[in-house]
Amino acid sequence: MNTVQVNNYSEKQVLISNPANLKQKKALYQVDLLRAIAATGVCLFHFICGNSKFLDRYNLIYKPFQFGYLGVDVFFIISGFIICYSFPSNYQTKNVITFFKKRLLRVHPPYLMSISLTILVAYTAALYTHNPVHVSGLNLFYHFFYLNNFTDVTYITGVYWTLGIEFQFYIILGLLFSRMCKSFYYLSGIILFLLALSWINIDHTHLIFGHTPLFCIGILLYFILFNYQYPKVILLCLLVTSLIILGYNQTASFYTSLFTICIICIPFGKNKLVQFLSGISYSLYLVHIPVGGRVINLCLRFAHNNYEKYLAVSIALVVSIITAYFFHLIIEKPAIRWSKNVKYFRAA
Template identity: 35%
Template sequence: MSENNTLSDQAAKPQNANIASIELLRGLASAVVCLYHFTNGHNNFISEANWIKAITGKGWLGVEIFFVISGFIIPYSMARSHYRWRDFPLFMLKRWARIDPPFWLSILFVLGLNVLATLWLVPSFKVSWSRLFLHFGYLIPFFPPNQWLNGVYWTLGVEFQYYILVGLLYPLLFHKRSLSFWFTAAGLLTITIFTNQPAFFFDYSMFFILGFALFRRFDGQLKPWEFYLFSAIVFWVIEYKFSLQYLVAGFIPWLLIAFWPDLKIRGLRWLGMISYSLYLIHLPLGKKLIPLAARYIEGDGPRLVFVIFLFAFTLSLAYGFYQLIERPAMRWSKLVHYGEREVKSEK
């Protein structure tokens, strides 16, 4: 058997591993990002002195949790499918089928909300065709001063860049020889230290790389001392480039995935199931409904009650979005196969 086949077989080891904590983390991350935007996104809606606003004020760090999860789960999925270099086009097609249909429909959702908002928020709504089309392919960052129609889309652009990179570098990052992993990851970390472009992957690559280390630990390709040493280096890079709060955001998924992969909390797992849908639609809802509520509701108490109702309403819409749009996209993605069929035929 060729070396690539051996690598594929070894990489498939975590296939039956229990990683229930992934859904828990997705639910946690999506909830805190949503509550952050609802309580902090409209500056004067909740007073600065309010302790709830102070707590939810760090919810934006949920984005970094998503990045660590993606750094783990994408190679995990690739390993289970026995990914190889020549599978790159099919890998990208699979990711496209999973991510883009909900993304496109969410753009229609945003446009519809903006049109409706002309009834109470703004006198008119205009969007250029060029700006709209730049969303397809996640090209907005490459053509300033164009802006995303939905503020959370910038993370999808980072994720899309990550898919391209991990698809191309997978044989190096997850080679059975750990030295290949160390050198490739060190190169990525070096780039990220000297990068200051928030709209691009390399500014956040250390969080994805932390996920890489978690995967190689699951896969058994990193010895315990290598895993801890490598993780310590990545945490140092995170703290060096950003701050301690970013380190904490990376540490939470690192801890749960590495040491409590079977941790289950029912409510958070349900949130994890609809996390992508919730992430796509919550911000435009908040941006349109919170300014409207601010006209008629006074005081932190009543406004926080409104936030609770808005959160519940958003969850119900996200669940419908998940059932009608995201689940079919998941099925379409599963129809795309690559290396696993050839491996089965060899057996």
């Protein structure tokens, strides 16, 4: 990015004062670590705790990994943080369509291909199990637009509901982020409004309302770490408020959020394994159930003692990671490239 002299400020001063330049210079290895932990945790949760016929709840490895589902909470906090981090410094509400295009190109193609993979695996397995598989055209239509979150029609893979939540968040943030950057009062009002939504008495985890404190934590972390104009004390108070509201009914989510905050605030060095797992984390999240879950189902026939079952979990994880790696190379990387090719309008 070319740096120009503005209002007689030096080049160095412009670089320091421009959040976009700061964002380019700072590598967020701590976010890589969180992605790696969250994706692996969700995988192990589904492999170990997802099939009641596989391991009982009193098993040695069941107890620690029964909380692996909290990786979803980590992903929601990361989204609140990293989406704010990715916005250009001159983002305006009129850029919202561009933002949606970028997110859709980044997330949607791998999602659609994982649906195809899931259906293919299900029909292939049905040839041997003789269990009928039926996916209606209406269900596929709902999947395409993430509408299952608003209906009683279930997703063909359990993790897809979180993508529906993500897109609900994209709509909110895309429309409101420029306001958050304009004024501290706007930011405070929007955060308090989003937190108030979490108190809406709707018994539906597939709507964003109950998850807004997690996204707010990510948003506030961004402004605490990268905005040097807003008062830190008030931002920290809002962060604590988010944690209190979250912890009121969700103790496990409260501690998970504290852990995530600590990791984001601590600088970490580069680690090849962590970067690898972080790089394929979205692909791993998408394919681990249709691939690793099938490995577990297959091993049910052959694994008779705990050691064989532990081996089955290891095999399922390795096979899922290998599949995710190739899925990332073939499907996800082009999607990342397409998303990057969509540019925001620059301010005149």
